[in-house]
Amino acid sequence: MFLPAGSQDETGTLLVNRAKAYETFRYVTEKRNFKQISTPAIEYASTFTNRIAGMNLNEMMKWFNKEGEIEVLRPDWTTAIARAVAKQPIHQQKWSYQGSVFRIDKDGTESRQAGIEIVHANSVLGERECMLTAIDYLKSLHIDKYVIELGHTEIFDILIQSLKLDTTQEDLLRTAMHDKRRDVVYQLVNNTGNSEIANHLTELTEAYGNKDIITKYQDLWSDNDELLQILENLNNMIELIEATTDLEVIVDLGRVKNLPYYDGMMFRGFLKKDGSTCFSGGRYDRLYKYYQQDTTAVGLAFDVDVLASHMTDHKEKKRACIIASEKTHQVAEAFRNELTDYIVEVSYDEQVTSTFDLCYKVMEQDNEYKVVKL
Structure with missing residues (x-):
């Protein structure tokens, strides 16, 4: 939209x-x-x-x-x-x-x-x-x-x-002063018959x-x-x-x-x-x-x-990915808490690993699940 x-x-x-x-x-x-x-x-x-x-x-x-x-x-x-x-x-x-x-x-x-x-x-x-x-x-x-x-x-x-x-008249003069329009300032004030103040305000635009x-x-x-x-x-x-x-x-x-x-x-x-x-x-x-x-x-x-x-002092954290599956998602979630210095994404798609600074995968070894660094 x-x-x-x-x-x-x-x-x-x-x-x-x-x-x-x-x-x-x-x-x-x-x-x-x-x-x-x-x-x-x-x-x-x-x-x-x-x-x-x-x-x-x-x-x-x-x-x-x-x-x-x-x-x-x-x-x-x-x-x-x-x-x-x-x-x-x-x-x-x-x-x-x-x-x-x-x-x-x-x-x-x-x-x-x-x-x-x-x-x-x-x-x-x-x-x-x-x-x-x-x-x-x-x-x-x-x-x-x-x-x-x-x-x-x-x-x-x-x-x-x-x-x-x-x-x-005052609004016009104020606008001319704001815009530093020396010619307009002088003309507006001089038209009142006071050339001294006209000169003074004109100079003031450059003060x-x-x-x-x-x-x-x-x-x-x-x-x-x-x-x-x-x-x-x-x-x-x-x-x-x-x-x-x-x-x-x-x-x-x-x-x-x-x-x-x-x-x-x-x-x-x-x-x-x-x-x-x-x-x-x-x-x-x-x-x-x-x-x-x-x-x-x-x-x-x-x-x-x-x-x-x-603001230039903001430093983005590095990004980590944990490859998991529906079956192992809870393992990945538990491991996420160990990566305190990273932005962490859990994904079921191994193709996304190239876009992260650090990648892990939940794998089954000896009848238990382990998180392995890729």
């Missing part, structure tokens, strides 16, 4: 690696005092499309239920967890999850994630614990060739405050590199305390990463949020092999305002599909 677009069957090493990635994630997060949480795969669309979550309904797997309300397959873990924990007593700060999200704007409609959310904690502590957990997890998977990128949503928001843009970028902009923004505080926070995070690892860290001061609810520091991890994103996340305090909570929240999600495709 054919499958719908975006769906696929999977076999072999990818599944083994994915299972190992999930198992390792549970181990790492449990040791760091995260409590597991799971939310239903089916939710009301309004959980994700409200004015703060702001996700696009057209990108979701959706249908009408019998009451006429729109239901969706979970498109985002962070928003679902916020709904789940916002009304609970504030006793647990650190949550971990793993499972699928479903989006029709991706190459595959289903993608596997594992992630963490830290709520009601000191804001700096939450950001640092997210980053250190990511580093710990990837180290446990023996993935060490990646780059960490830091950004901050408030830089863009502060710089455009005086422009008085409407929602459409990308190592921590020297922070030093440069500390001088440029020396008269803006809000921006200086953001730069200090970014610099402190870099110093923490450098003190605990030898990973490369880059800063993108022109980065804008890719999800509406982000409102602070953002971070991503890029694998050096092909540039794929292995984790992403950031601060999203404003998401909890929808649930009448003025609190802190930060988290990140790992792309388990990406991690599974880049």
Whole structure:
């Protein structure tokens, strides 16, 4: 049978690696005092499309239920967890999850994630614990060739405050900043009559590199305390990463949020092999305002599909075959338990032996059955 677009069957090493990635994630997060949480795969669309979550309904797997309300397959873990924990007593700060999200704007409609959310904690502590957990997890998977990128949503928001843009104009400008379209950024802002900010934001599309970028902009923004505080926070995070690892860290001061609810520091991890994103996340305090909570929240999600495709430490066991018959199958089964370091197949067909690393046969000798190596 054919499958719908975006769906696929999977076999072999990818599944083994994915299972190992999930198992390792549970181990790492449990040791760091995260409590597991799971939310239903089916939710009301309004959980994700409200004015703060702001996700696009057209990108979701959706249908009408019998009451006429729109239901969706979970498109985002962070928003679902916020709904789940916002009304609970504030006793647990650190949550971990793993499972699928479903989006029709991706190459595959289903993608596997594992992630963490830290709520009601000191804001700096939450950001640092997210980053250190990511580093710990990837180290446990023996993935060490990646780059960490830091950004901050408030830089863009502060710089455009005086422009008085409407929602459409702001969305267009944010998209142009995200795509690093210098010409479009300049035109959109210059059309408002503010050439100074137009030049500033245009330059910001290229404010990308190592921590020297922070030093440069500390001088440029020396008269803006809000921006200086953001730069200090970014610099402190870099110093923490450098003190605990030898990973490369880059800063993108022109980065804008890719999800509406982000409102602070953002971070991503890029694998050096092909540039794929292995984790992403950031601060999203404003998401909890929808649930009448003025609190802190930060988290990140790992792309388990990406991690599974880049895990190289998995070594497949050698394969052994035991040739038996209906009459001697129980003898073969008993001998299987002795081959603890092998993947073992019992077969009635001697023709399959050429495909195995090691082969045995159950044979009758002196009125008893023995397993003989071939």
